[in-house]
Amino acid sequence: MSAVEIRNLGKIFNAGSSNQVDALVDIDLSIASGEFVSLIGPSGCGKSTLLRLVANLLEPTSGDIAVNGKSAKQARLDQDYGMAFQQSGLFDWRTVVKNIELPLELKGWDKAKRRERALEMLELVKLADFAEHFPWQLSGGMQQRVAIARALAVHPQLLLMDEPFGALDEMTREHMQGELLSICRRTGSTVIFVTHSIPEAVYLSNRVVVMSPRPGRITKIVDVTIEGERTDATRDNAAFFAGITAVREALRGVEMSAHVRGIEDR
Amino acid sequence: MSSRTASIARSALPPAVFGVGFLALWELVVKGFDLKPYFLAPPSKIWQKFTENFDLVWGATKVSGTNALVGLLVGTAFGIVMSLVLSRYRVLSDLVTPLAIALNAIPIFVLVAVLNNMFAITSEVPRRIMVTLVVYFIVLVNVARGLTQVSATHVELMRSYAASEVAILRKVRVPNAVPYLFTSLKIAAPASVITAFVSEYFGGSQNGLGSRIASNIANSKNAVAWAYVLGACLLGLTFYVISSLLEGAATPGGGSKRAKKSR
Numbered sequence A: 001m002s003a004v005e006i007r008n009l010g011k012i013f014n015a016g017s018s019n020q021v022d023a024l025v026d027i028d029l030s031i032a033s034g035e036f037v038s039l040i041g042p043s044g045c046g047k048s049t050l051l052r053l054v055a056n057l058l059e060p061t062s063g064d065i066a067v068n069g070k071s072a073k074q075a076r077l078d079q080d081y082g083m084a085f086q087q088s089g090l091f092d093w094r095t096v097v098k099n100i101e102l103p104l105e106l107k108g109w110d111k112a113k114r115r116e117r118a119l120e121m122l123e124l125v126k127l128a129d130f131a132e133h134f135p136w137q138l139s140g141g142m143q144q145r146v147a148i149a150r151a152l153a154v155h156p157q158l159l160l161m162d163e164p165f166g167a168l169d170e171m172t173r174e175h176m177q178g179e180l181l182s183i184c185r186r187t188g189s190t191v192i193f194v195t196h197s198i199p200e201a202v203y204l205s206n207r208v209v210v211m212s213p214r215p216g217r218i219t220k221i222v223d224v225t226i227e228g229e230r231t232d233a234t235r236d237n238a239a240f241f242a243g244i245t246a247v248r249e250a251l252r253g254v255e256m257s258a259h260v261r262g263i264e265d266r
Numbered sequence B: 001m002s003s004r005t006a007s008i009a010r011s012a013l014p015p016a017v018f019g020v021g022f023l024a025l026w027e028l029v030v031k032g033f034d035l036k037p038y039f040l041a042p043p044s045k046i047w048q049k050f051t052e053n054f055d056l057v058w059g060a061t062k063v064s065g066t067n068a069l070v071g072l073l074v075g076t077a078f079g080i081v082m083s084l085v086l087s088r089y090r091v092l093s094d095l096v097t098p099l100a101i102a103l104n105a106i107p108i109f110v111l112v113a114v115l116n117n118m119f120a121i122t123s124e125v126p127r128r129i130m131v132t133l134v135v136y137f138i139v140l141v142n143v144a145r146g147l148t149q150v151s152a153t154h155v156e157l158m159r160s161y162a163a164s165e166v167a168i169l170r171k172v173r174v175p176n177a178v179p180y181l182f183t184s185l186k187i188a189a190p191a192s193v194i195t196a197f198v199s200e201y202f203g204g205s206q207n208g209l210g211s212r213i214a215s216n217i218a219n220s221k222n223a224v225a226w227a228y229v230l231g232a233c234l235l236g237l238t239f240y241v242i243s244s245l246l247e248g249a250a251t252p253g254g255g256s257k258r259a260k261k262s263r
Helices: A047-054 A072-077 A096-106 A111-124 A140-152 A170-187 A198-204 A232-236 A238-260 B002-032 B043-052 B054-088 B090-105 B108-118 B125-148 B152-160 B165-200 B209-218 B222-250 B255-261
Strands: A004-013 A021-031 A036-040 A062-067 A081-084 A158-162 A190-195 A207-212 A217-223
Touching (some): A004 A047, A036 A047, A047 A190, A081 A140, A096 A111, A096 A140, A096 B165, A111 A140, A140 A158, A140 A170, A170 A232, A198 A238, A207 A238, A217 A238, A232 A238, B043 B054, B043 B222, B054 B090, B054 B165, B090 B125, B152 B165, B165 B209, B209 B222
Parallel strands (some): A036 A190, A036 A207, A081 A158, A158 A190
Antiparallel strands (some): A004 A021, A207 A217
């Protein structure tokens, strides 16, 4: 069974009014269990909208989404997925460990059980020593790790990430990418990952979905075939560069066609 | 600990020196230019009258202070309850909030004259109602803002956890509003004292600080009036300090620190 099945999906904002936006049209995408898929494309291509539709934070205008074989809404109600955003979205008034406990609290877990799980998650993101700190006492990279730990707390099979490393510096970012892959290897999670960065998409993904704007749609899906486990050495690998070139060309095609139609993206 | 004491001393010393210098200059100007006591009393004389009449000043402070405190507590309670109601029903909020802000901008304490007509002449109730009203609007506007202006990411996150509106209120909106509540208390506490004084100028019993200041000035007992002013200053300061301490105690890691570091 595929983890996410998207058929004929469309999303229109402000339908019928003068500022109608065709955010997404004719989206078909099937994501296998355990797969890591990145969504990449220029601003306004609908990649964040697509992620929010899978998360059922938005309702589609047309088409279907199935998550773990259920409707997107049922999957949300069952907390089948964990989500992380560009802003860590940690609660300032809760300690690190209490932040991670929040989704479990809402599921009605008892105190001892959720503390145990939260500490286990902190161990996973290597922040066990910071359980009783407040978020504002941590660096940006550490905050983002706590946000990932929180997203993983319910042991979801699916992880939805909206530019989670977008606000981090390059060094921290590469480090976090390695951490994320090692976490996914251990948990076997399926990941949908929205990003602006070509190397990030290629380094992390099995497949990179290239999207284009106005109307938002999928223009190409690039398979990344890098042998073996991905490590820092992967970044010097020929297959890695080949992947980057393929995605860049697919994106360039997007820009070219935008120019041909006389649409300026800036 | 000693370094902390030293840092407090460092930050407290300059204003203390300035304050003492200001009082000394005041004293010198009054003595040097031989200003008449009905024009301006010297600080030494004010202090003497303050200690001589301490029981009277204390009695008047208790009356005004009680009015301010009762109004502050009741107004805060009403403000919190109303802001919770408004955050739940947005339609009501759109209706009431502009009105609350407008009322907040005009000196509505003149209403006490109208309230005085409704109650017995010796009643403290009109003054307390007045303080309640002033505090209520300050707390309402601020706490309502804290309840509604929550981070979009937090709301999306809660929805992704399938959280109910009640859960979002309890886990996100209310904690988010706590710093707003204490900020509003820091504004409302001195305002409650001021309102309690000013209310006394509109009739009723002549037992509070405000009416004592007025009657002593009228009797040319300038230095005694100043002694009551000193009492008023101390009362206002006490309210402010207590509300500031409450803010520090209620915010994990200290209010100002968190405000500076959070993004």
